[in-house]
Amino acid sequence: MPTITYREAVSRALREALREDERMYILGEDVGAYGGAYAVTRGFLQEFGPRRIMEAPISESAIVGTGTGSALGGLHPVIEIMTINFSLLAMDQIVNHAAKIRYMSGGQFSVPLILRTVTGGGAQLGATHSQSFEGWFASVPGLKVVVPATPYDALGLFRAVRQERDPVVFVEHILLYSTRGEVPEEPYVVPLGVADIKRPGDQFTIVAYSRMVLVALAAAEELAKRGINAEVVDLRCLRPLDIETVLQSVQRTGRALVVEEAWKTGGFGAEIASQIQERAFDSLDAPVLRVAGADVPMPYSRELERAAIPGPAAVVQAVETALGK
């Protein structure tokens, strides 16, 4: 099976969508001649022209609102918010408008808005450019939140997102763009709300999403060398959330750890941990653990940034401590 990068997977997903859906257009900052801040839309302007690939001024709120309005008017917008940090400038349009119009109108209107954005730290971009807000969006009824970790999932999930009639926040990770993975040429779709066991195991459940799936897998490899067989569950979507797959895993292993890059306080990992204890308490041999980003603004220093983002060593240590090793 051919391998492609995560960037190529997202790019392919967008290109095929634009070719098949005349009502789809892309709007965002530097998506045109520049090719996208992370080069996802490179060459798109040449292929699809300025009607379909629309350059936007630095006006996040109006960009999202325009997308929402155009969706109400019958288009299928793909709005690119350059990084999730800038989504804060558009929070009103996302949370107060896009997410609520179907419900508030009694179901009269649909907002098929795809909001692509880039999450995460690890590129030494400092406190304002290294955040992970996808968990915030996941707490908003009316939104769907998709967080692919691999090229296969990025392409397959985007194909599912295209079928949605509601706003979806499609969250790519800054450090995943150059990672590679197998992607078949044949068409396939990864449905929303279906978690994936990326590595089977029977002694410990590690729950993760986006880049932390790779961290969890690296940790599981290390744990295997030390005689601990961990299972890695990739959520793939935060909303709709496939908690059943997580619970079934915990019922097999009796132990769970959630690893996430966002701040620990009020993070989405707390939601997962809470649902596990609510619904699988009797299966648990120990408290549900969390390994999360340090509760600080992201430092610029290379060493301190590394200390602030969960890595395999932190996961390995947490698992071993829990097992009394």
Place this chain on the structure above:
Amino acid sequence: MKPAAQALDKRSLVDFYRQMRLLRIFEERAAEQYMRGRVRGFLHLYIGEEAIAAGAISTLEPQDYIATHYRDHGHALARGLDPKVVMAELFGKVTGCSKGMGGSMHLFDASRNFMGGYAIVGGQLPLAVGLGLAASYLKENRVVLCILGDGALNEGEFHESMNLAAIWRLPVVFLCENNLYGMGSPVKEVFAAADEIYRIVEPYHIPSSQVDGMDVLAVREAMEGVVGRVRDGGGPYFLEALTYRFRGHSMADPSEYRSKEEEAFWQKRDPVAKHRQFLLANGIASEAELETIGQGVEEQVEEAIRFAEESPDPAPEALYENLYANP
């Protein structure tokens, strides 16, 4: 007589009176229902501003879009929403125009391209830009009427939206209802160019003008020109309608920040009384005719209240309905 008046037949001129009376009586009765506890939440009355909705919306075609703010009852009624479904929405009933899920500030009607009342100041502006973009992208003959208040001028979204509408030359009419107050703050204290707010769009090269928002025929005449120009591909336009709300910001506001003299000044320019005087003075309608119209409107609103009272609440299952097309 204004050209707009000359161009209109008796029926249309009298219909403006009927419509403005309806908007007025609807709001007065809604206020009573609020005092009786049947309408809850925020209730922002449109009393005093009726000439704008009646005059402006009369110039639209059925395929045109309206996106507006939270003082939206008058706009909905002028667009032809049945007073019954608007009143039922205020009552939170399942027969309401938003099935009881939106309330006073969030009226919607897809069948009339009434794209919603939006209750976060300025929020409807980029939505209107997007509607204009869709019409333009799909090469549809549609104009977007985006109604905003003077308070929205100070939102960043206002400027973002003007810029986008201008660079893409979208078919959007921005109609600013300047009622001189953003809640309790006088526009002249919170806005740097309060004397000529319509000029705020000049740096974006958007043409603009001001109209007397207390005169339905003046609004009609101005909007006819504006809508025609925008429909013909002239790009966006900004029209400021000077007006005054005769009541507080909402039912929760006793309006103590305005002087009696100022209120009296504007009361003398009551748009409903003014148009009534116009019809009588020009022999277009008789006292008796207008009295009959007034009674008819009263009955229509009473019927709307009965309808709202007798309608059922949404079923408990509605709590989780219409959240997603595909949950």
